[in-house]
Amino acid sequence: MTVTPVNAECASTGSAHEEPGGAVEMSMREAINSALHTALREDPRTLVFGEDVGRLGGVFRVTDGLWHTFGEDRVFDTPISESAIIGAAVGLAMNGFRPIPELQFDGFAYPAVDQIVNQLARMHYRTRGAVTMPVTVRLPSFGGIRAPEHHGESLEALFAHVPGLTVVAPSTPHDAHHLLLRSVRTDDPVIYLEPKARYWDRGPVGRRNDEAPGGTVEPIGASRVVRAGRHATLIAWGAMVRRCLQVADLAAEDGVELEVIDLRWLKPIDADGLAASVARTRRAVVVHEAPLTAGLGAEVAALVTERAFRDLAAPVQRVTGYDVPYPAGPLEPRYLPTNDRVLLAVQRTLEY
Amino acid sequence: MTERTFTLPDLGEGLVEARVLEWRVAPGDRVGRNEPLVELETAKSAVEIPSPHAGVVTRLHVEEDQLVRVGDTLVTFDLERDSGIVGTVPEEAERTERRVRLRPPEE
Structure with missing residues (x-):
């Protein structure tokens, strides 16, 4: 695993400044963006795709700069078809890729539920462990931004009920960064719920123990x-x-x-x-x-x-x-x- | 900072070009999303085009009275760093609002 300092990743944002102890202050939006940069840099099998995530950089600017940095073979826009986005992620994962698809908003996940529940969540089980699904589905979630219908929903119970899925929701920039990397590095499908009302909240993002040489990996499931x-x-x-x-x-x-x-x-x-x-x-x-x-x-x-x-x-x-x-x-x-x-x-x- | 250009959108009704009547912004101006950007005159009518982005106008590519064709670049923006396209987070005035008072348990 390549270890990249957090502050090197967010240099492109031009706004982060270093805190004592190696932590860098940034918004949650920037912290996720920085984690995506790391994920794409450290493993050529990772891909980012979804609606408007490429050229535009995402409707919340979360994928800003990825398309320019990594090119459209690895960061690309998809048609407005959530079912196809997850279906493509499943197919890519079967062929050795590690996709990080985005579903643009919580309420837009419903058209993808068939692919998530019937394919993504149970492929590992169905193939008796032969095929893994290292897919992290990023889903801007929850409410609080005065947006229209389908832009404020909380789907955690729906996905937590599906055997085979891991579900995670960060609340701080630090956790947003590190829980995303933790999700991307696991071989199981993870539904990563981003609290969009907190995208602009700023906080220190530090290095983690599991990024240091010989460090231990934090277990999935720790509160x-x-x-x-x-x-x-x-x-x-x-x-x-x-x-x-x-x-x-x-x-x-x-x-x-x-x-x-x-x-x-x-x-x-x-x-x-x-x-x-x-x-x-x-x-x-x-x-x-x-x-x-x-x-x-x-x-x-x-x-x-x-x-x-x-x-x-x-x-x-x-x-x-x-x-x-x-x-x-x-x-x-x-x-x-x-x-x-x-x-x-x-x-x-x-x-x- | 993120740079974005805005090109003349398809105006419909088979119209392929328009004349710039009046810019409502100048380079250096801060403009909000959906605020007036430019007034154009087509063969049918004068139309006001709203800004598709929030940010700072860095360059106007067309002068007033010039003709532009659909797809030509009109303006370049520097987008506000943290602006999203959908929704806004309200200032949390209610942060410390409360009516309920607690009674600590007896120890």
């Missing part, structure tokens, strides 16, 4: 405690992690110390990490944007209950979107979990 607390645990992923950190700040004003867990990997879920946190706090609230019913919060609640039933002082609470189609932009603030809705759920666990 992260992003804030320690003792009264209750908030569990979230993607764009809702920042919401939970804000709520933790507000709760601290009242003398309530909330722990915040960024789940990161949505399949497999870090059940041990969740149980360890709840053993400390005795209360759990899971927060997501997707509708309540059969959302991933139900799986999290079930895992916590199975693993930590005797530790729990209250039933696991869920704060989610509503059981309605994702609403038009102006209604987003009424749909997405708010500070007050999360705080109310916390209060319910405190006074149970």
